[in-house]
Amino acid sequence: MPTMPAGTLYRGKVGMWSWVLHRITGVAIFFFLLVHVLDTALVRLSPEAYNAVIGTYKTPIIGLAELGLVAAILFHALNGVRVILIDFWRKGVKYQNVMFWIVVAVALLIFIGFAPRHLAHVFG
Amino acid sequence: MSVVIEQPRSPRSRKGANWEKYGWMYMRASGALLVILIFGHLFTNLFLGEGIKAIDFAFVGGKWSDPFWKVWDLAMLWLALIHGTNGMRTIVNDYASKEAVRKTLVWALWGICAVLVTLGTLVVFTFDPCPAGAAAELLPSFCPAS
Amino acid sequence: MSKPKVHHYEYDVVIVGAGGAGMRAAIEAGPHAKTAVISKLFPTRSHTGAAQGGMAAALGNVEEDSWEWHTFDTVKGGDYLVDQDAAEILAKESVQAVIDLENMGLPFNRTPEGKIDQRRFGGHTRDHGKAPVRRSCYAADRTGHMILQTLYQNCVKLGIEFYNEFYVLDLVMTKVDGQERPSAVVAYELATGELHVFQGKSIIFATGGFGKIFKTTSNAHTLTGDGVGIIWRKGLPLEDMEFYQFHPTGLAGLGILLSEAARGEGGILRNASGERFMERYAPTIKDLAPRDMVARAMANEVREGRGAGPNKDYVLLDLTHLPPEVIDEKLPDITEFARTYLGVEPYTEPVPVFPTAHYAMGGIPTNVQAEVLRDNDTVVPGLYAAGECACVSVHGANRLGTNSLLDINVFGKRAGVAAVEYAKTAKHVPVPANAADEVVSMIEKVRKSKGNEKVAVLRKELQETMDKNAQVYRTEESLNEALNDIASLRARYENISVQDKGERFNTDLLEAIELGFLLDLAEVLALTSRERRESRGAHLREDFLARDDEKFMVHSMAYLTDKPAKKPGDNIKVGWKPVIVTNYQPMERKY
Amino acid sequence: MATAVATKGTEFEQMGAVPTFQVTLFVRRFNPEDGQEARWEDFDVQVHGTDRVLDALHKIKWEMDGSLTFRRSCAHGVCGSDAMRINGRNRLACKTLIKDLDITQPIYVEPIKGLNVEKDLVVDMNPFYQAYRDINPFLIASDKPEKERLQSAEQHSKFEDTTKCILCAACTTSCPVFWTDGQYFGPAAIVNAHRFIFDSRDEGAELRIDILNDKEGVWRCRTTFNCTEACPRGIEVTKAIAEVKQAILRGKP
């Protein structure tokens, strides 16, 4: 009977990989958000409870993870803007490739601006 | 010409109303707003002042005493959760091959979303920055020392 | 191996082939009769889609024009071998044919007023040759593609039943009242290897050309002349098979077509030393001479050792003097083909070209109702043919560019109308219970054979001998050589074997069967070419250089006989059929 | 001038001397009748400088293994028969020159993705054609003109790009969304709907808009651009999809 053999990985270009990243970062942010709403809800319980949990956010490991989260949000948000421009701006389709690299560049710039400061806070 | 126009056939699946268009529009509208909301949120919480170090009950209490931040965080909560859940729904629709599994997962997603949105909203509205009986050093500076 | 499963169907109209002609017929037949279209390819893969230039019609949208001038051009272009009553119909009905297509949705290019735009094409003139006229209706450089798509779209709209990737391999003839009558066709389903018998009151053949008998051709791999071959094997005649058109500008070695537009826009043909050799052959119009003349000149250059390239086997199409913008705007397809397939940059390098086997003027003889003829004038009731596989004859000895897309529309439509008309009153001819037997044994023979001959080897040798001996230049000697080669290939074909013994998607098997048709048609072509001892249109006999209206102002009609072939070709009888002349007496063909 | 052309001619005499070289092709084989799983099989083929992947496949079929099965017809990129995945990307075998690939590495050839494989490189195209038929791919017009309907060059240019489609399925089977469950209408169907939605002569735009507003319609497109990059006819597929999305938002073309 006919089957669907796996074969090789499709070699898409930036359009495809940006979507893969967008999807992965979207899922990551989603799960973080679930946790984040819950932990923030602890403020309703008691200051001690909240502070205890938020304290863990300040440990180096979670601190680093936060860095990843910020990177994910940066990419997801900026690429989201790129997607919106592709959808609504006449020339968006034409410049999608360029826009992807702009997204990467801007995300990197902001990240470079943010990371040292954040690390200083975490480790300092 | 002998060609007669036949009544066009019906589309492939027409199971009730379909919200895909609105979902698609929502993702873009909420996405655009979220850029401002989330970047603002991250900027004030993680970048300004002491960054993550400064976050504690007092910090949150201080922020939420201002209606501006209340609205801000509420908007963010609603927009982001619905955006995220709808995005997750898309992904589930893509990859869940069994209809039963797909249905369950989508229901679960919206369930979680509803719970968290309600919880979050209640917290923001019923939040008391100066709960009685808490240690004063944990509270925002404006709380009356009890 | 078990005998293949056989399915039976009953239709009013059965159409074999889903190219332009087949689908145009289906659009007429579908709404009025139970119609099936059987095609070895998915309809939009048919070779009509490869046509670039355009479709002729005297719309007069941009310049004064008339169907009468169009008729004259067609007759003259065909070197007076055209049946003039048919040419008149072709030209008269061309306008409606184009309007039909437009109304069905074909996106023609437009004039500033929004009407269908028209452009010039070789051999189409105003007022009997006074000046070129804009007669070709076009959709960019993909007119054939748009015709094929539009016709398929309308078939979808009408809910026409298609049987795709079904190879028709036999026509069933049943004896009724002492007369052989067509009753059904037998098709082999590629996906399963099962057989299907389609009984039809009317059966239309629209199976396209057979360019694959040649090595260098603009035709698709699938153009193996199955339909023409089937008719031939039934003892029905084939008309004018010696007339095969070679298009001057095929990409050298590949045969991929570069449209005539290349020379229309100012392209120049040069030999190895860079000489513009057409100046010697056609001093006044040079590179824009008719297809047969240019092809001949090119072949001559190569033959006399002035060809370019390592093997001196092609000439060069020089576009380097044209501004790149002109090339980009007017000849995008050509530039793309040259770049993709030869790695040649037409802005700066000349493109290697050589004549490529392009179009069969001959084929299954029909009258203007598209009814197939069993001899010079008796029709076979219920059997029709249209398109490149048929010979009405509107193209005579040499087809004009853009007249074939017109032919498939005009006579495709006529075939559809006539088939419905006939099916309304006729009864089904009974199909014998063993109708599929011939195909079963044809397939099993190939599948079971333990021989050691390979299909690809035989096909290559066939194509090589045809290119060498029956191409642009022909002589008694070369044609006899071709016939001898074909005879020996035919003997070896008996000993053929295929590697794939499976039932499903067995293209190996089908290539073997297609080769059988190619051998048959090549033989007919070589033989009728030998028998026509004159030069006319695309048929050039070096040993008989002049046109001989006295003896050969007639169509050839070849018949397969039971006579054993002592000498190659003996089993074929060649008869002649008068040309229908209405208004235009033969004149010398000068441009 | 004459000499310049002459040198060009002589240059050419050398130029045509295209080298032959050997390449290895890894072809994804599957035979429904032998009970085995799909597998890779390698072939060493001697090819010409101007050969295309289709020529190499023909060499294999004609000289080494007659059972190798693939579709093809025109051999120059106009019939749309031979879309396949070559080195991980959808292309037409007849339009892919071997010398343009990295020939120091084996060339991987496998069927297009997302449709059932029938045999070797042949896939079941029916779901693809069905999606095409579902969008009503024909002119819907109620008037009965005597002559041609008028259309300005500008109106014509709105949909000309999408008339070029040859239904090769390279786009649809390069689309990551289509791979997931095969239910998405796919870019090819949308391209062909676009061809009619933006045709000034057509009256069926609302109907097609309605069809593509479906759960499996345009909204599933995630703008990954694989389709645009795969299209052998250079159609701006993603752009066409974006235009259809806008038309749906507006409720008219």
Ligand SMILES: Cc1cc2nc3c(=O)[nH]c(=O)nc-3n(C[C@H](O)[C@H](O)[C@H](O)COP(=O)(O)OP(=O)(O)OC[C@H]3O[C@@H](n4cnc5c(N)ncnc54)[C@H](O)[C@@H]3O)c2cc1C
């Ligand atoms: C490159 C090129 C450019 C051309 N340009 C022009 C031009 O500009 N203007 C012009 O007027 N003409 C042009 N022509 C000629 C013209 O395109 C063709 O003559 C015409 O399209 C033939 O149409 P058809 O319907 O007869 O056959 P095709 O379109 O070839 O269709 C044949 C059909 O028969 C089917 N078939 C074949 N065998 C079988 C079988 N055994 N069983 C079942 N089905 C079978 C095939 O599947 C196919 O559907 C060009 C030709 C070529 C090759």
Ligand code: HEM
């Ligand atoms: C910061 C601003 C954000 C912007 C501009 C943004 C933008 C977008 C856009 C435009 C899409 C649709 C993509 C498409 O249709 O191809 C999308 C999808 C998605 N977003 Fe966001 N988003 C943002 C924040 C978030 C957040 C906070 C979450 C998590 C809760 C999130 C989770 C998702 C998910 C899971 C998807 C689905 C991805 C997919 O289908 O591939 N996004 N986003």
Ligand code: SF4
């Ligand atoms: S849009 Fe392009 S890739 Fe898609 S089917 Fe049409 S021609 Fe092929």
Ligand code: F3S
């Ligand atoms: S590949 Fe698919 S996701 Fe959209 S842009 Fe093309 S249809």
Ligand code: FES
């Ligand atoms: S064989 Fe026709 S497109 Fe490749």
